[in-house]
Amino acid sequence: MVDYRNSKYLVSQWAGLHQIDTIADKETKAYAGIKDITKWEYNNALGENKINLYLINNLGHRLMVKPGKKEDEGGNTSIFGIDKGYHSTYHVAKEFGILKKDSLERQ
Incomplete structure (x- = not known):
């Protein structure tokens, strides 16, 4: 970011x-x-x-979070996290191949 x-x-x-x-x-x-x-x-x-x-x-100086328990959800709203319905950390990890396409298992 x-x-x-x-x-x-x-x-x-x-x-x-x-x-x-x-x-x-x-x-x-x-x-x-x-x-x-x-x-x-x-x-x-x-x-x-x-x-x-x-x-x-x-966005300001915050990370996008999507609070919840589903695979593509996570994070908490705070002064550093804003709920935009998109868990940026999860999606970045998928794009860099750290997570398999549809699984939380590590590559």
Whole structure:
């Protein structure tokens, strides 16, 4: 999680690593049905997704949580956690391959 103004530098660094351009191939507004989240996907020449960038409105200096007991839920609301219906830690772990696609088992 970084300030949006710094995100272009991170995209540029990851794009260099994957040898792809910094133009998003897909934009999804209201990602996962949540109006405050926009997702940009950056793919390689084979169409494989290599970078995801999320813009979260009204987040401030907090993590997105989705309190509950289901697989994609977790975290608590506090001065550091805001319930936006999206458990960011869970989804980041899935994107980086730390969790299997539909399981909490470690890879």
